[in-house]
Amino acid sequence: MLLWELTSGRRPFEKYSLSILSSYIIQGHREETIPETPKEYSDLYIKCWDAKPDERPCIETVHEELKKLMKCSIEICPKDDDDIRLTENNESNDSGTGIFSDSGIQGLSIIKDKSDKS
Numbered sequence: 532m533l534l535w536e537l538t539s540g541r542r543p544f545e546k547y548s549l550s551i552l553s554s555y556i557i558q559g560h561r562e563e564t565i566p567e568t569p570k571e572y573s574d575l576y577i578k579c580w581d582a583k584p585d586e587r588p589c590i591e592t593v594h595e596e597l598k599k600l601m602k603c604s605i606e607i608c609p610k611d612d613d614d615i616r617l618t619e620n621n622e623s624n625d626s627g628t629g630i631f632s633d634s635g636i637q638g639l640s641i642i643k644d645k646s647d648k649s
Contacts, residue, residue, distance in 0.1 A: 534576035538568045572600055 532543045543562050544552055561580050564573040575596050581587045588596070 532562070532576075532580075534572070534579065535562050535565070538565045538572065569600070571596075575600075 536543055539562070544555070547555055559582060561577075564577070575588070575593065578586075578588050579593065
């Protein structure tokens with residue numbers, strides 16, 4: 532849910548009371564993906580929501596997928612009716628941070644683990 536929360540800027544299931552939330556989730560309900568979210572990112576968090584725990588990616592897989600996504604940058608062109616494109620970012624990022632920004636997560640920084648050499 533954290534990955535979804537980062538792109539939505541909202542708490543998940545905020546319109547539901549805690550008393551019914553667990554049964555709602557057990558019935559298979561999930562939050563809707565945010566339309567402006569890159570497909571690779573939403574695909575990752577949807578995999579994390581699988582009802583079968585054995586089908587969910589392990590944290591190492593999630594970490595690797597996020598590292599791959601950090602190598603891409605999101606280019607938003609408001610002049611082109613919110614045209615969103617993923618572009619490969621070939622520039623070195625010595626700060627160890629990746630910036631993802633769209634209307635829901637302006638200025639969000641994801642800080643890489645200092646022990647991570649990639």
